Amino acid sequence: AQSVTQPDIHITVSEGASLELRCNYSYGATPYLFWYVQSPGQGLQLLLKYFSGDTLVQGIKGFEAEFKRSQSSFNLRKPSVHWSDAAEYFCAVGPYTGGFKTIFGAGTRLFVKA
Amino acid sequence: DAGVTQSPTHLIKTRGQQVTLRCSPKSGHDTVSWYQQALGQGPQFIFQYYEEEERQRGNFPDRFSGHQFPNYSSELNVNALLLGDSALYLCASSLGHGRAGNTQYFGPGTRLTVL
Numbered sequence: 001a002q003s004v005t006q007p008d009i010h011i012t013v014s015e016g017a018s019l020e021l022r023c024n025y026s027y028g029a030t031p032y033l034f035w036y037v038q039s040p041g042q043g044l045q046l047l048l049k050y051f052s053g054d055t056l057v058q059g060i061k062g063f064e065a066e067f068k069r070s071q072s073s074f075n076l077r078k079p080s081v082h083w084s085d086a087a088e089y090f091c092a093v094g095p096y097t098g099g100f101k102t103i104f105g106a107g108t109r110l111f112v113k114a
Numbered sequence: 115d116a117g118v119t120q121s122p123t124h125l126i127k128t129r130g131q132q133v134t135l136r137c138s139p140k141s142g143h144d145t146v147s148w149y150q151q152a153l154g155q156g157p158q159f160i161f162q163y164y165e166e167e168e169r170q171r172g173n174f175p176d177r178f179s180g181h182q183f184p185n186y187s188s189e190l191n192v193n194a195l196l197l198g199d200s201a202l203y204l205c206a207s208s209l210g211h212g213r214a215g216n217t218q219y220f221g222p223g224t225r226l227t228v229l
Contacts, residue, residue: 004156036220043118043204044157044220090156101147101170102206102218104156 002027004091006105013081014113021076021108023091033074034092034102035065044090050074061085086112116141118207118221126227127195135190135224139207146188147218148180149204157204163188164211192226200228 003026013019025031032051036044048059055067065076074091088109094102119138127133139146145164149157159172163182177193186207192199202225206218 034217041225043120043222044206046217046219049217092156101159101162101172102157103159104149106156107154 002093002103004093004103004105006089006091006108008108009106010109010111012111012113015083016080019076019078019081019085019110021089021091021110023074023076023105024072025074025091025093026072027093031074031093033065033067035059035063035074035076036090036092036104037061038088038090038107040087047076047089081110081112083112083114086110118205118219120203120205120221120224122224123222124225124227126229128229129195129197131195132191132193133195133226135192135203135205135226137188137190137205137207137221139186139188139205140219143207143209143219144186145208145211145216146182146186147206147208148188148190149206150174151202151204151223153201160190162211169211195228197228200226202226 005024034049035047038044047063048057050057050067057065063078088107090107091105092102118140121136147162148160151157160174161171162169166182179191182188202223204223205221208216208218
């Protein structure tokens with residue numbers, strides 16, 4: 001069955017430091033992978049997506065993610081975190097041919113300290 | 115270009131009542147999906163509508179039902195509310211039902227509190 005795992009419930013980084021949020025997926029075919037960000041009380045904003053091709057994907061707000069098929073991972077990175085990046089981050093897989101739902105991980109809460 | 119809009123923003127109901135949530139998709143989109151996001155969790159897929167029909171359903175009871183109108187807007191209805199139905203309900207729209215990897219755009223959500 002398809003699933004997404006985000007191993008870190010929360011992460012704290014200092015402003016200006018680099019960030020990596022982990023995501024592992026279980027999927028039977030070529031995955032379609034997404035990262036979303038959610039600020040408190042808000043909906044989800046798409047940061048970036050991977051469908052095929054270059055395994056390093058650039059997104060908005062200076063984020064990037066790397067797809068590693070051998071590790072079933074799609075980790076999100078940012079070289080220098082800003083205080084405004086504090087939010088909840090969700091990794092997701094799908095929708096996929098023959099099924100239409102997107103499966104989300106449980107999320108990682110990012111705290112940024114001054 | 116308006117994005118996905120949802121109404122109302124917040125809603126408070128009591129157990130046993132019924133509720134209707136509304137969603138207008140992003141301009142040009144024809145497919146609407148609904149998700150439930152409980153506190154501290156990721157969104158869970160409820161169902162998806164395309165051409166005014168429910169196309170796929172997640173693990174939610176029949177108390178959850180929906181509708182899609184000819185203008186592609188959608189409603190989510192929940193009957194016999196339970197305390198556990200308290201959550202943020204998210205609507206997402208996309209273009210082209212059945213295409214793998216369709217990007218979904220999410221609305222701000224409706225916060226439902228059941229007392």
